[in-house]
Amino acid sequence: MKAVRLVTPGRPLELHEIPVPDPGSGDVRVRIHAAGICHSDAHYRAGVSPAGPLPLTLGHEVAGVVERCGPQVSRVRAGDRVCLHYLATCGACPWCAGGHEQFCATGQMIGKHRAGGFAEYIVLPAASVFPLPAEISFAHGAVLMCSSATALHALRKARLQPGESVAVFGLGGLGASAVQLARALGAAAVYAVDLNPAKLALAEKFGAIPVNARTADPVTIIRALTGGRGVDVALELIGLPLTMQQAVRVLGPLGRAALAGLTRQALAIQPYTELLGPEAEIIGVSDHLAREIPELLGLTLEGKLDLGPIVTRTVPLDAGAINGVLDELEKFGGAPRTVVAIVP
Template identity: 60%
Template sequence: MKAVRLVEARYPLQMQEIPVPSIGERDVLIRVRAAGICHSDVHYRTGQSPVQPLPRTLGHEIAGVVEQVGSHVTTVEVGSRVCVHYVLSCGECSYCNAGHEQFCTRGSMVGRFVDGGYAEYVAVPEHNTVHLPDEIPFEQGAILMCSSATAFHALRKSRLRGGETVAIFGIGGLGASAIQLAYAFGALDVYAIDINADKCKIAEQYGAIPVNASVSDPVTEIRRRTQGKGVDVALEVIGLPQTMKQAIQSLAVMGRAVVAGISHRPLEVDTYQELIGREGEVIGASDHLLHELPLLLELARRGKLKISDTVTRTIPLDAGAINQVLDNLEQFRSDVRTVIVP
């Protein structure tokens, strides 16, 4: 089969012919119908987040049709429409038993430590498949498995309550989903912060109050619009120390800032003025959980979460096209989300 693979860090991905994956008795083989290109894949290509071992087929946002099932598989059958939960876990360690499988002591990840969806087929454990309703296209199902699911988990971590206000820093794939999910969780007002005017318009279409950070200071603007109070929840999904700091500075008394964006640079915080003085909190959000996905998909099926506009482009399974998208993402030039349709 054809697969687009990371052969060496800091070099373009390459198209290769590799064997169709074999499956074990509790695994399924999926014909990939859609694979999202995520900003995390940029980190893998640059070596910022190491991929081991190489070569490796990237792609952790996957939706498709079950092509083959192992002898002990009972929950899906050939022809089933499924999405893939990319966190591979043992189901037995203390973290898995506590419902925190993203910290599994024997855990792995599809598209980073095992071959992923930039290919015609992918093999995963039965446990990692989630039914994709007929009403949701494959392209949307794929990106629900990362950007939307990560936003969902981050908002759950924020303990957002009905009637509270929210600020979302970054209106890419995660941010666009986070706006809608925040309203579904009961948010009263959602402020959407970005430096891209087009993304601010997208946020406004989802009902958010846009704040163009290239025109005005977002912290000052949020406090002006909230009569000096600030927001109850701030969600940072970009991965820049500057926007993480702005998220913290925008908090009201007892506010919670959730950081989901990935950065390896340190964050400076005025602990007295920004945390102790307000009893504010800074919360990390890592990945998402399998048990969260059925509700997320149901929200999408019912139209509470609309991501049709989030999929801004589809491309074929082609190394040149994929590398171009990754180049754009690396320079923050890309549209909200590009999906590979093999």
């Protein structure tokens, strides 16, 4: 089968011909129809976030059709449309049993620790495979599995309550979903921060108040719009120390900043004025949870999350095309979300 793989960090991905994987007794083999290209993939390619062992097929937003099941699998069967939770875990340790499988000691993320979705087939434990409703396309189902799922997890980690206000820093795939999900969860006001006018316009269509960080300091703008109070929740989805600082500084009393962007750089804050005085919180966001996927699919079916304006481009299973998208993402450009269309 064809697979686009990372061979050397800092170098372009390569197209390889490799064997089709066989499922184990509790595994499912999926014929991949769509795989989203995430900013994290650019981090893996660059070596900002180490991935391996190499060579490794990247891609962790995956949807397709079950082709073959192991003998112990009963939750899905051949021919089912599915989307894939990107973590393969043991399912038995205290972390898995407690619903925090991202901390499983033997857990592996597809496209980072084990073969991912920039390929024609993938094998995963059946517990990581979820039915994809016919009303949701493969492309949208794929993107739901990371950008939308992580946005929902960030809002849940930040304990967003109905009537609270939210600032979203970064309007790529995660941010565009986060704006909609915040509204769906009852946010009274959502402030969308970015440099890109097109992304700001899209966020405004989703009901957010656009804040152009290219023309003015977003903290100053949002504090003015909130009467000096600040917001209850801030999401940082970019991975820059500057925007992380802004996410903290825009908080009001008892505010919570959930940071999901990846960076190697240090974050500097003023402990008293920015954290201790207002009793604010900085919350780390890593991955998402399998138990959140049914809720996410339900919100999509209810029309509260629309990926149509977000997934605006497809590319083939081709190393040059995928590398081109990753080049754009490294510069914080490109479409909100691009999907590799593997089965037309």
